[in-house]
Amino acid sequence: MRQHSIVRRLLADPASALGAAIVALFVLAAVFGPALTPFDPNQSIYESVRVPPSAQHWFGTDHLARDVFSRVLAGARSALLLAGGGTLVAVLFGTAIGLVSGFRGGWLDEVLMRFFDALLSLPALLLALLLLGTLRAAYGESVSAIGRGLGVFLVLAVVYTPIVARVVRSVALGVRGRAWVEAARLQGERLPRILLREILPAALPALAVEAALRFSYAIFLISSLGFLGVGVQPPNPDWGLMVNEGRRNLSQVPWAMWAPAVTIAVVVVGANLLADGLKRALMERDLQREKDA
Amino acid sequence: MSAPLLELRRLSVAYGGLTALREIDLSLQTGETLGLVGESGSGKTTLALAVMGYLPPEGRVTGGEIRLAGRDLAAATRAELRAIWGIELALVPQDPFTSLNPALKIGAQLAEGLRLHRGLTRAEAQARAIESLREVRLPDAERLAAAYPHQLSGGQQQRVLLALALSARPRLLVLDEPTTALDVTTEATVLDLVRDLLAETGAAALYVSHNLGVVAGRTQRTAVLYASELVEDAPTAELFQRPLHPYTRGLLDSLPRPGQRRAAQPLAGMAGRIPPLNDLPPGCVFAPRCPLANEQCHAERPPLEEAQPGHRVRCHRWPEILAGTADPAQPLTATAPALARAAEPLLQLEDVTVAYPLRRTLAEVLAGQPRPAVQAVAGVDLQLGKGRTLGIVGESGSGKTSLARAIVGLAPHSGGEIHLLDLALPPDVQQRARPLLAQLQMVFQNPEEALNPYLTIGESLSRPLVNLLGLRGPALAARINELLEAVRLPAEYAARRPGQLSGGEKQRVAIARAFAARPELLVADEPVSALDVSVQASILNLLHRLQDEQGAATIFISHDIAVVAYLADDVAVMYLGRLMQTGPAAALFKPPHHPYTEALLAAIPGGGAAGVRLAGEIPSALHPPSGCPFHTRCPHSLGELCETETPPWQATANGKQIFCHIPPADLLALQPRPEARP
Numbered sequence: 001m002r003q004h005s006i007v008r009r010l011l012a013d014p015a016s017a018l019g020a021a022i023v024a025l026f027v028l029a030a031v032f033g034p035a036l037t038p039f040d041p042n043q044s045i046y047e048s049v050r051v052p053p054s055a056q057h058w059f060g061t062d063h064l065a066r067d068v069f070s071r072v073l074a075g076a077r078s079a080l081l082l083a084g085g086g087t088l089v090a091v092l093f094g095t096a097i098g099l100v101s102g103f104r105g106g107w108l109d110e111v112l113m114r115f116f117d118a119l120l121s122l123p124a125l126l127l128a129l130l131l132l133g134t135l136r137a138a139y140g141e142s143v144s145a146i147g148r149g150l151g152v153f154l155v156l157a158v159v160y161t162p163i164v165a166r167v168v169r170s171v172a173l174g175v176r177g178r179a180w181v182e183a184a185r186l187q188g189e190r191l192p193r194i195l196l197r198e199i200l201p202a203a204l205p206a207l208a209v210e211a212a213l214r215f216s217y218a219i220f221l222i223s224s225l226g227f228l229g230v231g232v233q234p235p236n237p238d239w240g241l242m243v244n245e246g247r248r249n250l251s252q253v254p255w256a257m258w259a260p261a262v263t264i265a266v267v268v269v270g271a272n273l274l275a276d277g278l279k280r281a282l283m284e285r286d287l288q289r290e291k292d293a
Numbered sequence: 294m295s296a297p298l299l300e301l302r303r304l305s306v307a308y309g310g311l312t313a314l315r316e317i318d319l320s321l322q323t324g325e326t327l328g329l330v331g332e333s334g335s336g337k338t339t340l341a342l343a344v345m346g347y348l349p350p351e352g353r354v355t356g357g358e359i360r361l362a363g364r365d366l367a368a369a370t371r372a373e374l375r376a377i378w379g380i381e382l383a384l385v386p387q388d389p390f391t392s393l394n395p396a397l398k399i400g401a402q403l404a405e406g407l408r409l410h411r412g413l414t415r416a417e418a419q420a421r422a423i424e425s426l427r428e429v430r431l432p433d434a435e436r437l438a439a440a441y442p443h444q445l446s447g448g449q450q451q452r453v454l455l456a457l458a459l460s461a462r463p464r465l466l467v468l469d470e471p472t473t474a475l476d477v478t479t480e481a482t483v484l485d486l487v488r489d490l491l492a493e494t495g496a497a498a499l500y501v502s503h504n505l506g507v508v509a510g511r512t513q514r515t516a517v518l519y520a521s522e523l524v525e526d527a528p529t530a531e532l533f534q535r536p537l538h539p540y541t542r543g544l545l546d547s548l549p550r551p552g553q554r555r556a557a558q559p560l561a562g563m564a565g566r567i568p569p570l571n572d573l574p575p576g577c578v579f580a581p582r583c584p585l586a587n588e589q590c591h592a593e594r595p596p597l598e599e600a601q602p603g604h605r606v607r608c609h610r611w612p613e614i615l616a617g618t619a620d621p622a623q624p625l626t627a628t629a630p631a632l633a634r635a636a637e638p639l640l641q642l643e644d645v646t647v648a649y650p651l652r653r654t655l656a657e658v659l660a661g662q663p664r665p666a667v668q669a670v671a672g673v674d675l676q677l678g679k680g681r682t683l684g685i686v687g688e689s690g691s692g693k694t695s696l697a698r699a700i701v702g703l704a705p706h707s708g709g710e711i712h713l714l715d716l717a718l719p720p721d722v723q724q725r726a727r728p729l730l731a732q733l734q735m736v737f738q739n740p741e742e743a744l745n746p747y748l749t750i751g752e753s754l755s756r757p758l759v760n761l762l763g764l765r766g767p768a769l770a771a772r773i774n775e776l777l778e779a780v781r782l783p784a785e786y787a788a789r790r791p792g793q794l795s796g797g798e799k800q801r802v803a804i805a806r807a808f809a810a811r812p813e814l815l816v817a818d819e820p821v822s823a824l825d826v827s828v829q830a831s832i833l834n835l836l837h838r839l840q841d842e843q844g845a846a847t848i849f850i851s852h853d854i855a856v857v858a859y860l861a862d863d864v865a866v867m868y869l870g871r872l873m874q875t876g877p878a879a880a881l882f883k884p885p886h887h888p889y890t891e892a893l894l895a896a897i898p899g900g901g902a903a904g905v906r907l908a909g910e911i912p913s914a915l916h917p918p919s920g921c922p923f924h925t926r927c928p929h930s931l932g933e934l935c936e937t938e939t940p941p942w943q944a945t946a947n948g949k950q951i952f953c954h955i956p957p958a959d960l961l962a963l964q965p966r967p968e969a970r971p
Contacts, residue, residue, distance in 0.1 A: 178742050179737035179738075179739060179742040179743045180742060180743055180744055180745040180746075181745075182703050182735075182737070183735070183737065183743060183744075183803070183806065184745070184756065185703070185722050185723070186701055186702075186703070186722060186730060186733070186734060186735055187730065187734075187756050187757040187760055187761060187806070187810070188727040188730045188731075188757070188760035188761050189756065189760060197745070197747075197748070198745055201745075201746075201747035202747070
């Protein structure tokens, strides 16, 4: 019933509903996209080089005569896997660290949070470049596509864990002194159960909003890395990479750049709208609950 | 009789579909003080706001008139009201902490009103502001005028609000629970001040309170509201002596009186709760909870009738109650007489200290200075026998809650020892083994926070059973039902979440959870102070019934000395982290007392104006006074001896131990015999 009312509140707002629809479309594209692509995304179609958008090639073809629509569709999967997976890992680690740090407090909290402060003081892109550079130095240039994917994945986790941890910690800090948490300690609850059953539920709303927000930034960051050429490597259909390739041929095939660029923007804005809507819906629900009580 | 200053004629107020006030007829003469009592949901605050013209946007006067000196305020425009506010009509709000603008100096806040209402110049207003601070007996008025609200104590802030309300000499003062947020000894001094100022300025007052005791000694007439209805209105003394409405009677019986002991007279709690305001019963609003309700009461709304001159009551059965042929008292739930138990020692505290460390600045760390600490509890020795009840009384800052938390391990003690039976308790709850945890449980003050809002009631109750007793499966389910039954809640409640329960019901669940593992010792920290009066009595009864059934010893902590005296076998009085007095509850009201206890007893609302009042504020626990910690406020201080020497513990003839330099025989001569309450 509670989930239901959140979804209903979310969809009642046009902007949030639009955000939810965009994200849903994106997820569908990621799951089914590769099966639905009208052309092989990496195969040149020699009879149609640099054709503008048409009924056959919705987004046209690029300088290597590849179907841009198929490439954008195919790119959704790596974007979702990397952004979603990286966010998930960051949320898991961040939640665990945030709960322990906030509940325990003391020197452990102090050390963890100062370390995270240091990480957060670096711009996310700079930190990501630094980490990827280090990885490349360690593993060399000739790493498989999966290896590169794992690298991006790892970078996202490192960049976003501190942010998630801070959010969860601040909630845990506020809740740990509540009587119900103290009562649980008096009733002999063990630490993991106190963290997961007594404190985590209070952090879930903030966590849901944070996860949606991190996800949108993750797409943005992955695309940035792709654009800079340090993320996913050609010829894989990565949106950032496609924007970069398109940029070099902008005068001849502007659509090859615009299609992935607009897609990135739409998905990022959509995820942001969803995060905002989620936040609003959760706040409204809490207000309603207070009124009922 | 002259025309009344304030007259409410069939006043009705609604919030959307909620009836907040229903056809209230009430009048107030010039210079008269009228008490308005009721529980939350009774409509008393709405009435105060309606009179002020301060109803929130969703509130509407749906009928009737509010006449102030002949003018109808309900029909007045905002501009007309603005001309009346502050000059003819002023409000003293409930919460001093949120009612003053934190960004403005006290003097500026006072002067602003004077400039607006009285058209004074800046300098005149400032001078008058300082004068009005003096009028409310604030020492050092010039300095206070230049201070910000956060630099003042709660009592001082409430005086400033009083000065603010009185500065323009209003003809009617509306006081909305003016002392509810204050400590008892501060409350007593503020209430005395209000009474004196009203006499000086000749203002009439509408005194809104949930506390009958506060109203008792300070008003000429008292009106009782219940679920949007005015149910009774009478001269205050008469209302307390001969209440005609069963609800008023129930309210009076819910309060323990000084000297009442639970073994002899159980408290009469009222069954049920106030009806929802969007679904009021068709007949008398109190009928569902009334022991005298008959068919007529359930079907037909009683009229407000004058039973005696000046004594109006809205009840079908008042003639029988007046004649004494019907008894409106709530039936007492029979409690088995407490068994005489051998006072085998259970808990022993030796020199227990609880200190909260403070942060040092970097310079202090580098200079190697020791970490400063606030001593919340300093050197407390106490003993508690098996099955006994120890009451701990004290105001905020006395360390009573810290002591309770130290015993259960939530505020680890930093010095001394706590023994349960023969076992020294580890300070931190985390270091205590589960079998030990099962012996010590706690009921928290605020029922809203005591239960995890994300778990069902059944899940909450199952945790101590699983963890501490190892119950599983059907045995677990059976015990949960048993617990719900023991606290008089239906078994369906196991599937509900705390959000669906009332405050009193939540506290019942919290009590059930505390008793779940059959503890030897239960610590109850102000378990009823967040609840309505009519609910309080039933929770107190429930607590002591379970305690008797299970033979658990209890430490009962409260700021309310009457409640503690009623419930406890022994009473300890704390001030600034130290014990001031210990002794049997039966002797609590009989002198000699520690001077601080004397002041607490004198501050019991309804105890009349007699007795000592404490000057000043509780000193900071960071820098406690030397010698006797109470010497800065003691009315009987001996001077240098009290300021420099730690007092001795002295035994009195009636079994008390008193931490004071003054010999008990001298204290006895200084202190009055207790008076009977009205």
